[in-house]
Amino acid sequence: MTxxxxxxxxxxxxxxxGPAAPTPQLTTPKRPFTQTLTRLLPLSPAxxxxxxxxxxxxxxxxxxxxxxxxxxxxxxxSFVGFANFxxxxxxxxxxxxxxLTLVFTVLSSLIGxxxxxxxxxxxxxxxxxxxxxxxxxxxxxxxxxxEVVAGFLLYAFFRREGTLDAILVWLHLPSQNWLFTLxxxxxxxxxxxxxxxxxxxxxxxxxxxxxxxxxxxxEVDGASGWRRMWHITLPMIRRSIGTNLMLNTLQTLxxxxxxxxxxxxxxxxxxxxxPLYMYEQAFQNSMxxxxxxxxxxxxxxxxxxxxxxxxxxxxxx
Numbered sequence: 001m002t003x004x005x006x007x008x009x010x011x012x013x014x015x016x017x018g019p020a021a022p023t024p025q026l027t028t029p030k031r032p033f034t035q036t037l038t039r040l041l042p043l044s045p046a047x048x049x050x051x052x053x054x055x056x057x058x059x060x061x062x063x064x065x066x067x068x069x070x071x072x073x074x075x076x077x078s079f080v081g082f083a084n085f086x087x088x089x090x091x092x093x094x095x096x097x098x099x100l101t102l103v104f105t106v107l108s109s110l111i112g113x114x115x116x117x118x119x120x121x122x123x124x125x126x127x128x129x130x131x132x133x134x135x136x137x138x139x140x141x142x143x144x145x146x147e148v149v150a151g152f153l154l155y156a157f158f159r160r161e162g163t164l165d166a167i168l169v170w171l172h173l174p175s176q177n178w179l180f181t182l183x184x185x186x187x188x189x190x191x192x193x194x195x196x197x198x199x200x201x202x203x204x205x206x207x208x209x210x211x212x213x214x215x216x217x218x219e220v221d222g223a224s225g226w227r228r229m230w231h232i233t234l235p236m237i238r239r240s241i242g243t244n245l246m247l248n249t250l251q252t253l254x255x256x257x258x259x260x261x262x263x264x265x266x267x268x269x270x271x272x273x274x275p276l277y278m279y280e281q282a283f284q285n286s287m288x289x290x291x292x293x294x295x296x297x298x299x300x301x302x303x304x305x306x307x308x309x310x311x312x313x314x315x316x317x
Contacts, residue, residue: 065293071286084293094294096269097277101253101301104188104273109252112192114245117199121207122229124200136200143197151261154190155179158262183263183271190258195251199244206240207233239313246309253302274298 065084069077088094120139124132142150157163158178165175178186210233218228234241256275259265265272265280272280274294282291 121203
């Protein structure tokens with residue numbers, strides 16, 4: 001088959017190229033409202049429950065915080081604006097409770113549970129199976145104990161002539177009443193003893209996800225254990241660290257029963273954290289509005305910690 005020659009001589013006029021054919025655009029069909037409503041219908045019971053038992057009480061507490069509602073001896077409450085918040089920041093007991101809450105949180109959560117949990121998880125990676133089983137059983141037993149039971153156990157450990165003093169006397173060391181001289185350190189240690197198991201489980205799962213080839217290559221290159229931990233392990237489990245810190249911090253900020261059983265916030269107010277301060281103002285002084293305002297401030301502190309940790313979680317390794 002032959003093709004006819006194309007004449008491009010002076011007597012032939014070339015036609016300009018025509019416009020390019022438009023590229024078809026794919027349009028996503030709009031989802032009808034009835035279809036969207038049908039898909040949201042199975043979620044409606046959960047949304048209703050959240051509104052009734054979560055959003056509703058939070059909104060009501062936010063309203064109470066701006067009133068002078070009292071537990072007894074009051075027929076009607078009135079709106080007082082920010083008076084409760086101004087009273088809180090002028091109260092030396094509130095400022096002391098804020099300081100002790102931060103100390104308790106840093107010592108028992110950020111330093112104690114987080115560090116000891118990571119150390120236990122790392123050691124259990126190299127331990128034999130019987131040692132891992134025994135250590136896990138002991139640590140998890142402390143975690144699953146009810147808070148009140150754990151408080152009584154640690155009270156018996158720290159009280160005068162308790163277990164700790166008996167050990168010190170046996171070692172010929174001076175003893176003291178730890179719940180009177182160092183109450184905030186005693187309750188911080190108690191919270192570490194009770195809550196370290198959660199951090200250990202989180203970090204054990206994170207360490208198991210690290211490829212062994214990476215750590216073995218670093219070990220062959222001569223990296224010491226501390227260098228492998230600092231330059232390899234910690235960067236690779238950064239998200240687990242952020243998640244553990246956030247959950248532990250929020251749980252520690254709300255600890256009440258453990259401190260109440262051991263010291264009731266005393267002696268004086270040397271171990272009175274914000275949850276105990278709120279309880280005293282609400283149910284002993286009958287100042288419900290003021291105590292709710294303090295609760296909102298505690299919620300704000302927890303929200304600030306959560307924002308910091310969420311930004312840490314979004315940071316790429």
